[in-house]
Amino acid sequence: MQVQVRCYATLSPYSPPEGLVEMAPGSTPRDLIQNLGLPMDEVKIIFVNGKSADLSTPLGDQDRVGVFPAVGGG
Secondary structure, X not given: OEEEEEEOHHXXXXXXXXXXXXXXXXXXXXXXXXXXXXXHXXXXXXXXXXXXXXXXXXXXXXXXXXXXXXXXXO
C-alpha cells in the first residue's frame, strides 16, 4: 500500500522523495517511522488523515500521515 508522508520542522529532512512511501498492509505509524529512519524519541505528534493518532494506529492505502517533533514557543 502507498502512504503519503510529510515530516515537519526539524524532522523535515526525513520526508521521503515525492512524499510517498510503500508500506506493507497492516503497517502502523511506528513501522513508518522506523522505515524512514526517524529518531523515535524526537517524534511527539502524529496525524493520520488530519486526526491525532498514536504509534499503533493501523494505516490504510493512500492515508496521509503528518509527523511532528515537540514544538516550543513563547
